[in-house]
Amino acid sequence: MPAPSNSHKRPQDPFFKTDDDGMEILHFLQNLQYLFFLDEIEEDSRKIKELIRRARDSTSVSWCYALLNKNSNLEELTFEEVLKSFQAAHISHKPQWKLWAEFLELKQQGTIVEYTDAFTRKTLGFSPDTPIPDHILLWQYIAGLKEPFRQRVLSVDPLNLSTAQKAALGEAWILEQQQIEEATTAFRRNYSTSTGPNHDKLMQRRVTKTVKNRRHPTSKLLCFNCNRPGHYIRECPIRSQ
Template sequence: MASNPTCKSLQKQVTDLQNRIKELSWKPSVENEVKRPPSNEKNVVYVQKDRKVPKFTGYNFQVEDWIEDVNTVLHAREMSRQERADFIYLQLEGSAKDEVKYRSHLVRQSPDQILEILQDAFGVKDNITKLQKNFSDRVQKPNESLREYSYVLMDLMSKITNKDSTWMPNKEKTLCDQFSQNVQDSYLRKHLKQIVRAQSHIPFLDLREEAIMWSEEEEYKDKRYNTKTKSETTDTVPEEPTTDVCASKDKTDSSSEQSDKFNQLLGIVQKQSEQIETLTKIVNTKQQPTSYNSRYNRFEPQRRTLLCFRCNEPGHKIADCPVVNSKKSGNG
């Protein structure tokens, strides 16, 4: 009778089926790409002519973003100068419309002048010096990603160039320098500075992508190291029950193995406790103070018991032997 499949074998079968499904779904697209004849046409981005521009009141959007959307739509449509001016005016409401409404007729006929009026009225109020300081002082914040930081720098750069396009002749180089010198990670900072020195004309977006790739690689290395360290520290610890779908079945299979491991660990702990107790006794014995008499008793000469070589009795010498004395008295 065939044995019941284990959880691991079922998971392996599911993974194999998923990989097979991916291969089958990917194969037709590859065949279509192969059969498709090569084309020399350039990629062109088309903008719908009926694309709508949101109404601008002066405060509901940033005027720079709204003007950019308007210019995109105007470039996609074939319109006369007067038609473009009327189109812009129709997209205005509230304060923005009033700002243009009371201008001269000549101004209202010029689309460029209308956009310039809106920029001056609702754009950034900071002067060029303050914008430059905001740009040069901007560093990456602790919880800010590299992409978010790059967007902030590009936005500040756009505000500066809108105020004065001649202030920054090499915009890409300035962005690269500011980005590479003010990212939070010191190792990444050093890496980016080396790239900027070696490639002085590198585009800012290329430098940013290099920074993101480097950061992701370092994060992956840290995760691998932490996983490896965790597995090494938990090798001698009984495995905790998992929350897998097949946990209830695997629990009965591994209960005996966990019990054996627990008994082994218990034996090791008991042996270590005995060793610690023995060592503690030895140390305490060596650290006990010795008395003066016990230190010097071993150097005191031992008293020998007198032994008579005549009668072999202890306690006297031959001269004091009672046997000899009795004989002398008998002879006298």
């Protein structure tokens, strides 16, 4: 994955405050998610260890001890499980916390348009008093993208949330047009293959002429003398006997 732009300053190590009211915890997780993206940390075990290492307040220490006592092997846990446990131990009753948890879990499931709309709705739910920093919004949006949209967005310069969303939507439009063109080409190829042999067989049938020079397959003819198909009455073998 290409290195992020140097125009975005790397956040300092975020630590909890013992007397926090929950907002510091939200900022802590925002920066933690940003660090995961910058350092390309994808393994759950590394994310869990990073979360535990940076948890510093009294509530978090108690939570860490409880987590480690209950689970001797962190390799068996997923980061999602640990994050939910962390939420339950802290301020999970606060609406802002629930909104942030949903924001973290937001990933592209369907189209780019659907993902971008869902992302925008989630960000609008945050209080103006506790806005999400611009660099967090940007990297959270990129982290939720599927390939090849993510790589396309990372190549944009300048890179901000607006240009990232425009690049992703533009790439989605290009891929859609390519799929339509490929489907059309495949349909034409299949149509040509399926109709060609049938057309040849039809032309190879024995035909006869009427006074109007129309061409008819002999299988459609019916003799009025013997009531058998395949010939005119003047060609009837019974009549000539």
